[in-house]
Amino acid sequence: xxxxxxxxxxxxxxxxxxxxxxxxxxxxxxxxxxxxxxxxxxxxxxxxxxxxxxxxxxxxxxxxxxxxxxxxxxxxxxxxxxxxxxxxxxxxxxxxxxxxxxxxxxxxxxxxxxxxxxxxxxxxxxxxxxxxxxxxxxxxxxxxxxxxxxxxxxxxxxxxxxxxxxxxxxxxxxxxxxxxxxxxxxxxxxxxxxxxxxxxxxxxxxxxxxxxxxxxxxxxxxxxxxxxxxxxxxxxxxxxxxxxxxxxxxxxxxxxxxx
Numbered sequence: 437x438x439x440x441x442x443x444x445x446x447x448x449x450x451x452x453x454x455x456x457x458x459x460x461x462x463x464x465x466x467x468x469x470x471x472x473x474x475x476x477x478x479x480x481x482x483x484x485x486x487x488x489x490x491x492x493x494x495x496x497x498x499x500x501x502x503x504x505x506x507x508x509x510x511x512x513x514x515x516x517x518x519x520x521x522x523x524x525x526x527x528x529x530x531x532x533x534x535x536x537x538x539x540x541x542x543x544x545x546x547x548x549x550x551x552x553x554x555x556x557x558x559x560x561x562x563x564x565x566x567x568x569x570x571x572x573x574x575x576x577x578x579x580x581x582x583x584x585x586x587x588x589x590x591x592x593x594x595x596x597x598x599x600x601x602x603x604x605x606x607x608x609x610x611x612x613x614x615x616x617x618x619x620x621x622x623x624x625x626x627x628x629x630x631x632x633x634x635x636x637x638x639x640x641x642x643x644x645x646x647x648x649x650x651x652x653x654x655x656x657x658x659x660x661x662x663x664x665x666x667x668x669x670x671x672x673x674x675x676x677x678x679x680x681x682x683x684x685x686x687x688x689x690x691x692x693x694x695x
Contacts, residue, residue: 439623441466442475444513450573454581455593458482458524460572465518465582478679479504479648481527481600481640483541483631485548487563491517494561498548498556500534502541503527503631505640507680509670510545521567523576527596527637528629532583533576542631592629595622599634604642608634611621646671650686 442463450458483503489496490513501510512520531538534551540552549556562575586594595615599606606614611634612622619634626634675683 446501447550447569449569450577453573453576453580456525456529458526458574460569461522463512463520463522465513465515474509476511477501477504478505480644481641482524483527483530484525485523485530485533485559485602486545487519487521487567488512489519489563491515491519496560498559499545500530500541500548500551501545502543503637503640505537505544505632505636505678507678513636520647521563521572523572527600528589528592531589531592531629532585534580537627538629538631541629586638588625589629591617592625595625595634596637599638599641603645604638604640606638608638611638612664639674640678643674646675 442465444461444463446459446461448459481503484501486499487496488499490516493515512518512692525533528538533555536551548559558575565571585693595611595617598614599613602611607621608622612619614621617625622634626632630637632640633636672683674680675686679686
């Protein structure tokens, strides 16, 4: 739900990065709309590395946005020439780039320099030469060549994939059973690699499925795929919690960023 005062666009990464990166995204302010812009961020189970550059001061910042289960407001620089780039990672996949326990980063945005100064140096060199889809592809393709996945991270990503494919409907016991894990082991994996409990993560994905149905139906249907899970009271409170709006207040433009 990006600000109406920004021009926002998403780009598909190289096919070899399709299990790591959902998309790159780029946002620039519309002329004459102020020096700080705010967007409402709806949780989708993904995490992002974000580059903000303020044209007025010349200052830039790399940050990492962990996983959220409620909506929040994010600000970025305004003013002509300011720019924001983002790298959106699939749930749990960021761990191939940043070695930090996911639960310590959930519900927060932190300076990337606090997590990986070496990564910031490399990304800054890239930004100073040319920050583009092609250069980001080359950067992450090179990093993936030297990264190896541990058996635990493979298990975590398989469990995440199961939840995504099931659109968040499966119970924790069902997910654990599919992966031949105990529910306790599954919870530890999600703490290390995802950031939310399996139950909370499933709720986020279930809600995203609902939003997807809503957008696909042209705003006529809220949650076709999730109708068997949601009763009216649950639906009302979940939409309010995750978007800050009631079902009757939602518009297609909230998700498409146009009226």
